[in-house]
Amino acid sequence: MARFAVRRALSALALLFATSVVVFGAFEVIPSYNPAQAIAGRNATPTTVAEVSRKFGFDKPVYTQYVNTMKLVFTGKVIDYQDDLNVVDQFRKRFPVTLSLVLPAGILWFGMAVVLGSVSAMRAGRLTDRVVMVAAIVGVSIPVVLLAALLLYFFAYKLTWFPNTGYHGLSNPVQWAYHLILPWIALAVLNIGFYSRVLRSGLLDMANQDFVRTARAKGLSRGQVFRRHMLRNSLMPIITMFGLDFATAIGGAALITEAVFNLPGIGQYEASSIGNLDVPPILVGAILTAFFVVLFGALIDILYGLLDPRIRLTG
Amino acid sequence: MAERLLEVAELEVSFATEDGLVRAVDGVSFALHRGEVVAIVGESGSGKSVTVMTLMGLTRGVNSRFGGSARLGDRELVTASEAELERVRGAEIAMIFQDPISSLSPVMRIGDQIVEQIRAHEKVSKGAAMDRAVELMERVGIPRARDRARNYPHEFSGGMRQRVMIALALSLSPSVLIADEPTTALDVTIQAQILQEVKQLSQESSSGVIFVTHDLGVVADIADRVIVMYAGQVVEQGTLEEIFYDPQHPYTWGLLGSVTRMDRPPPRRLPAIPGLPPSLTDPPEGCHFAPRCPLRFDRCHELPPLQARVPGVAGHLDRCWLQAGDKRDRREVEGQIGLATEAVA
Numbered sequence: 001m002a003r004f005a006v007r008r009a010l011s012a013l014a015l016l017f018a019t020s021v022v023v024f025g026a027f028e029v030i031p032s033y034n035p036a037q038a039i040a041g042r043n044a045t046p047t048t049v050a051e052v053s054r055k056f057g058f059d060k061p062v063y064t065q066y067v068n069t070m071k072l073v074f075t076g077k078v079i080d081y082q083d084d085l086n087v088v089d090q091f092r093k094r095f096p097v098t099l100s101l102v103l104p105a106g107i108l109w110f111g112m113a114v115v116l117g118s119v120s121a122m123r124a125g126r127l128t129d130r131v132v133m134v135a136a137i138v139g140v141s142i143p144v145v146l147l148a149a150l151l152l153y154f155f156a157y158k159l160t161w162f163p164n165t166g167y168h169g170l171s172n173p174v175q176w177a178y179h180l181i182l183p184w185i186a187l188a189v190l191n192i193g194f195y196s197r198v199l200r201s202g203l204l205d206m207a208n209q210d211f212v213r214t215a216r217a218k219g220l221s222r223g224q225v226f227r228r229h230m231l232r233n234s235l236m237p238i239i240t241m242f243g244l245d246f247a248t249a250i251g252g253a254a255l256i257t258e259a260v261f262n263l264p265g266i267g268q269y270e271a272s273s274i275g276n277l278d279v280p281p282i283l284v285g286a287i288l289t290a291f292f293v294v295l296f297g298a299l300i301d302i303l304y305g306l307l308d309p310r311i312r313l314t315g
Numbered sequence: 316m317a318e319r320l321l322e323v324a325e326l327e328v329s330f331a332t333e334d335g336l337v338r339a340v341d342g343v344s345f346a347l348h349r350g351e352v353v354a355i356v357g358e359s360g361s362g363k364s365v366t367v368m369t370l371m372g373l374t375r376g377v378n379s380r381f382g383g384s385a386r387l388g389d390r391e392l393v394t395a396s397e398a399e400l401e402r403v404r405g406a407e408i409a410m411i412f413q414d415p416i417s418s419l420s421p422v423m424r425i426g427d428q429i430v431e432q433i434r435a436h437e438k439v440s441k442g443a444a445m446d447r448a449v450e451l452m453e454r455v456g457i458p459r460a461r462d463r464a465r466n467y468p469h470e471f472s473g474g475m476r477q478r479v480m481i482a483l484a485l486s487l488s489p490s491v492l493i494a495d496e497p498t499t500a501l502d503v504t505i506q507a508q509i510l511q512e513v514k515q516l517s518q519e520s521s522s523g524v525i526f527v528t529h530d531l532g533v534v535a536d537i538a539d540r541v542i543v544m545y546a547g548q549v550v551e552q553g554t555l556e557e558i559f560y561d562p563q564h565p566y567t568w569g570l571l572g573s574v575t576r577m578d579r580p581p582p583r584r585l586p587a588i589p590g591l592p593p594s595l596t597d598p599p600e601g602c603h604f605a606p607r608c609p610l611r612f613d614r615c616h617e618l619p620p621l622q623a624r625v626p627g628v629a630g631h632l633d634r635c636w637l638q639a640g641d642k643r644d645r646r647e648v649e650g651q652i653g654l655a656t657e658a659v660a
Contacts, residue, residue, distance in 0.1 A: 210417040218432040219405030309467045
């Protein structure tokens with residue numbers, strides 16, 4: 001276990017380093033990339049631009065710039081170019097918003113997928129199965145932007161069951177949840193569709209396994225066979241998917257939902273930074289996402305070991 | 316005669332597929348008595364596994380169709396409700412499957428898998444059930460059973476896993492034990508031990524055993540009576556001696572002839588029955604074996620009844636139009652029982 005942790009930590013460091021280099025380097029090759037100009041403003045004189053360039057170190061070689069920027073990132077002093085705001089503070093402030101959106105949505109999509117996938121597999125070929133699977137296809141196919149807009153139109157504007165947009169802090173949990181229900185649904189639907197289909201096909205494969213037949217031959221009820229023997233073995237693929245989807249979502253991939261519902265999370269911040277070619281927030285966002293992917297990858301591997309005794313953690 | 320445990324009459328099982336109705340089991344009848352080992356032999360796809368799985372209701376599904384009857388005591392299994400079958404499975408009829416590697420759940424401890432079965436049928440505490448599980452494992456010859464009960468299947472060898480399957484099957488002293496090719500996946504030395512185990516344990520508990528196999532050597536070791544199946548039908552049944560020394564159906568001759576024997580000089584070529592079994596979606600009219608039978612004649616296009624060869628020898632039945640005397644003359648090939656590859660008629 002210690003060996004596993006050490007090896008994972010080392011590979012995580014390597015990955016984070018590589019991510020930061022790639023992201024930083026990518027901007028050097030963008031033709032219109034001129035951070036000094038962006039900071040100095042549209043009407044700045046060439047002298048001002050040159051002054052900014054010197055002050056921020058943009059005249060130095062790329063590797064020096066990289067080292068300086070990374071120093072600032074890890075001392076928490078890095079500022080963005082668009083608003084002169086401290087990037088780490090921004091992420092710290094926005095992260096609870098993103099987590100408020102993604103964590104309950106994740107529980108929702110995983111839970112619903114297990115329920116719908118199970119129901120569908122148990123009733124395979126019958127009406128319930130077909131209805132669920134068609135709904136799943138619709139859920140997978142519908143763009144998040146459109147779904148979010150439709151939810152807003154019907155439930156917030158027409159029926160006025162839910163507030164229009166915006167975020168309320170957790171200090172008032174009822175308002176917090178009330179404002180987030182539609183975003184949770186918007187974010188969860190796509191994954192419910194995907195996951196329930198994957199789970200269903202896994203369960204149907206499982207139904208033909210010899211040990212499932214043995215379980216039935218032992219005289220267990222359908223429910224017991226399903227819970228103890230089929231479901232547990234079919235959860236692996238969607239747990240893997242969940243780890244990665246969840247990691248990228250809290251790293252900022254929920255940006256569309258954040259944008260439509262006007263939630264000031266890190267996805268929105270990253271999106272506007274990309275639009276402005278604002279390197280520091282993008283760099284921090286990329287490092288954060290990579291960190292979460294590695295973290296959840298390791299957690300999944302540990303979970304695998306618990307679910308399947310044949311798997312031993314060696315890193 | 317010993318108590319009759321199981322009576323199967325005109326059992327039919329078919330599966331609806333895209334290519335049509337597959338008649339996997341087509342009018343199978345036999346009986347099983349207490350303390351008796353009945354072997355069902357036949358090649359792959361002859362319907363032997365489907366027959367025994369149907370007895371446990373394991374072939375039920377959206378596309379399955381059933382006919383005939385299978386009675387366990389006074390309980391009808393073919394039409395029994397799922398809840399009723401759940402009480403029968405594991406407790407009154409238990410099954411040992413072919414592949415012990417894949418037949419145990421890979422993620423559950425061995426002891427727990429036995430406990431699960433005991434507790435599905437009896438209201439006992441987990442601890443008490445575990446004590447019984449350990450006892451069963453000792454009975455089937457698993458050393459250090461108390462410790463081994465905490466292991467997972469992948470920590471067991473193939474032979475040990477099959478012993479676990481036997482312990483599982485015997486855990487509630489079922490009256491009927493079905494063994495579906497239990498030794499096929501094992502090497503020969505382990506095979507002999509497992510066979511011995513099955514035979515001895517079933518005698519101790521005086522249950523009836525149905526032994527499904529395509530291995531005639533195994534049949535000779537273990538069976539009291541033999542049922543020969545071909546293309547979903549029983550073509551011959553009788554006692555072990557009747558089937559091995561006085562076989563009546565040309566298919567049985569072919570089966571016996573295709574076994575290499577250590578007490579005879581090796582044949583130049585391993586004898587085989589020419590041709591392939593018929594499609595079960597569209598079986599031939601009349602005798603199912605006729606297209607491959609070198610002795611067929613015009614009457615074979617009518618289905619021969621399963622009937623006693625000699626009136627009075629009630630147990631020995633076969634399904635062939637040939638006269639008894641004819642058969643005796645024609646089943647000798649090079650001094651032993653076999654099926655001539657060229658048509659003699």
